[in-house]
Amino acid sequence: MILSYAIWIPIFFGIIILFYGSEKPTAGVRWLALVGSVLGFIATLPLVIGFDIANPGMQFVEKLSWIPRYDINYHLGIDGISVWFIVLTAFVNIIVVIAAWEVIDKKVSQYMASFLILSGLMIGVFAALDALLFYVFFEATLIPMYIIIGVWGGHNRIYAAFKFFLYTLLGSLLTLIAMLYLYNVTNTFDILAWHNARLDIVEQILLFFAFFMAFAVKVPMWPLHTWLPDVHVEAPTGGSVVLAAIMLKLGAYGFLRFSLPIAPDASQYLGPFVIFLSLVAVIYVGAVALVQKDMKKLVAYSSVAHMGFVTLGFFLFSPLGIEGGIVQMISHGFVAGAMFLSIGVLYDRMHTRQIADYGGVVHRMPAFTAFAVLMAMANCGLPATSGFVGEFMVILAAVDYDFVIGILAATALILGAAYSLWMVKRVFFGAVTNQHVEELKDLNAREYFMMAVLSICVIGMGVYPKPFTDIIHPAVINLLQHVAVSKL
Numbered sequence: 001m002i003l004s005y006a007i008w009i010p011i012f013f014g015i016i017i018l019f020y021g022s023e024k025p026t027a028g029v030r031w032l033a034l035v036g037s038v039l040g041f042i043a044t045l046p047l048v049i050g051f052d053i054a055n056p057g058m059q060f061v062e063k064l065s066w067i068p069r070y071d072i073n074y075h076l077g078i079d080g081i082s083v084w085f086i087v088l089t090a091f092v093n094i095i096v097v098i099a100a101w102e103v104i105d106k107k108v109s110q111y112m113a114s115f116l117i118l119s120g121l122m123i124g125v126f127a128a129l130d131a132l133l134f135y136v137f138f139e140a141t142l143i144p145m146y147i148i149i150g151v152w153g154g155h156n157r158i159y160a161a162f163k164f165f166l167y168t169l170l171g172s173l174l175t176l177i178a179m180l181y182l183y184n185v186t187n188t189f190d191i192l193a194w195h196n197a198r199l200d201i202v203e204q205i206l207l208f209f210a211f212f213m214a215f216a217v218k219v220p221m222w223p224l225h226t227w228l229p230d231v232h233v234e235a236p237t238g239g240s241v242v243l244a245a246i247m248l249k250l251g252a253y254g255f256l257r258f259s260l261p262i263a264p265d266a267s268q269y270l271g272p273f274v275i276f277l278s279l280v281a282v283i284y285v286g287a288v289a290l291v292q293k294d295m296k297k298l299v300a301y302s303s304v305a306h307m308g309f310v311t312l313g314f315f316l317f318s319p320l321g322i323e324g325g326i327v328q329m330i331s332h333g334f335v336a337g338a339m340f341l342s343i344g345v346l347y348d349r350m351h352t353r354q355i356a357d358y359g360g361v362v363h364r365m366p367a368f369t370a371f372a373v374l375m376a377m378a379n380c381g382l383p384a385t386s387g388f389v390g391e392f393m394v395i396l397a398a399v400d401y402d403f404v405i406g407i408l409a410a411t412a413l414i415l416g417a418a419y420s421l422w423m424v425k426r427v428f429f430g431a432v433t434n435q436h437v438e439e440l441k442d443l444n445a446r447e448y449f450m451m452a453v454l455s456i457c458v459i460g461m462g463v464y465p466k467p468f469t470d471i472i473h474p475a476v477i478n479l480l481q482h483v484a485v486s487k488l
Helices: 002-020 027-049 083-099 108-127 131-140 142-152 157-186 201-218 227-234 237-262 264-290 295-314 319-350 366-379 386-401 403-428 445-463 466-484
Strands: 059-067 072-078
Touching: 002 027, 002 059, 002 072, 002 083, 002 108, 027 083, 027 108, 072 108, 072 131, 083 108, 083 237, 083 319, 083 445, 083 466, 108 131, 108 142, 108 237, 131 142, 131 157, 131 237, 142 157, 142 237, 157 201, 157 227, 201 237, 201 264, 227 237, 227 295, 237 264, 237 295, 237 319, 237 466, 264 295, 264 403, 264 466, 295 319, 295 366, 295 386, 295 403, 319 366, 319 386, 319 445, 319 466, 366 386, 366 403, 366 445, 386 403, 386 445
Parallel strands: none
Antiparallel strands: 059 072
16 A cells, blocks of 8 residues: 555645645645655655565555456556655655745645646656556646646746646657557556467557657657757756656656556667767767756756756667666656756846856855855766766766767766856856855755765765666666567
8 A cells, every 4th residue: 555655745735735735824734735745755664665676566456346347447656667666756746845845925725736747757657667657647747847847937837837848748648648558458557467368570660659749758858859958947946856857757766667568669779860869869969958047047948958968878879878867767857857956056046047147145145155066067967976876887888888888978978067067157157246145045954955965866876876776786687587578
């Protein structure tokens, strides 16, 4: 039942807050949201504590009949690939609730409820073993996110919300067709049964592209990434954090759960194509990030470049590459979340995100600068931060696969350092030129707490990634053994 608790506790609290919360900004709503998110996080901890490392298959499995006529079940389970993402989702949710504590003052209850419901739905995506249940959760995550961007976003929020919705919906429709086709072949919606379905190469390639459209838009991979910078710039801080930390991972997770095991021959055949797209994302989008004037846009483009590493790692078909990709996803959850929080901290004080409006912030906010610089370092993959571990593993795997690809992937680290440090230099250091920067106040206790917790996570994972890789490893080996067997 643990998985059900992890999914439904935040959703239950979200619904209560919706009904209980009035238009008045009441502290009660905030506390209720905090309790809901903490309980949701506690519900995920037994998954890690009780996880059997030796078992590469599904654990904590729950199965109830949902629509018996079509053999659709409420079927949940996790393996080493999904367990950390569920814990990360619940953890980020607490951070988001704390981040919005003082900042959000209109429609507080709706804001908190949207995030709690979103958190539950995303955990549902990571835990679903029935394809239709997966699809319902996967699509349902759009609704709270659409509302978050459309109600609490910036000036151009309606455009961003529509763009986000249309892009992701179009991709997902193809996936639905692929799922219905697989149902016709196998007469079941059970994902694990699909892993063993016999398909010829044409079917596999078509299915691969159908899944690819949904997941590549979600990750987002170049050239389908254009919605992300627009959405990040308009979304409120909490929305950006959840989007960067968790939502982008849903797409990459879909590759591991659907594309690779269901169409292994097509995946290997089209692997070089995906590697090419990933390298373009890593290098070209990194270069685009260099010229951004808006801090959020810069970090949004950096997210696309970091997720390029993830898809690159997945399609090298080596244990090191896939594990590196998963570790990079978890690390990016912490680092990108913290980057958007630190931009949010500045925005709450100055109401601008333009890099040109800042300079010399270190003189007024030394503690905050220390955290922000640490996160920028982690963003460019400094050793002993979590950002280094995943990227290092992927680059090693890429060198092993092909030396040139390894070199090209490693250039991304240089670009990553360039845009991260260039932003740090212009925002935090130098002389104070803007009158408003003179008036800045350093972190309050709430902000300090958020940044400190994320810093501990980033350094802890960078220094000692073993707990993460130990759990991931058996599941990855199992996946690769499956992919290695042809279905033709």
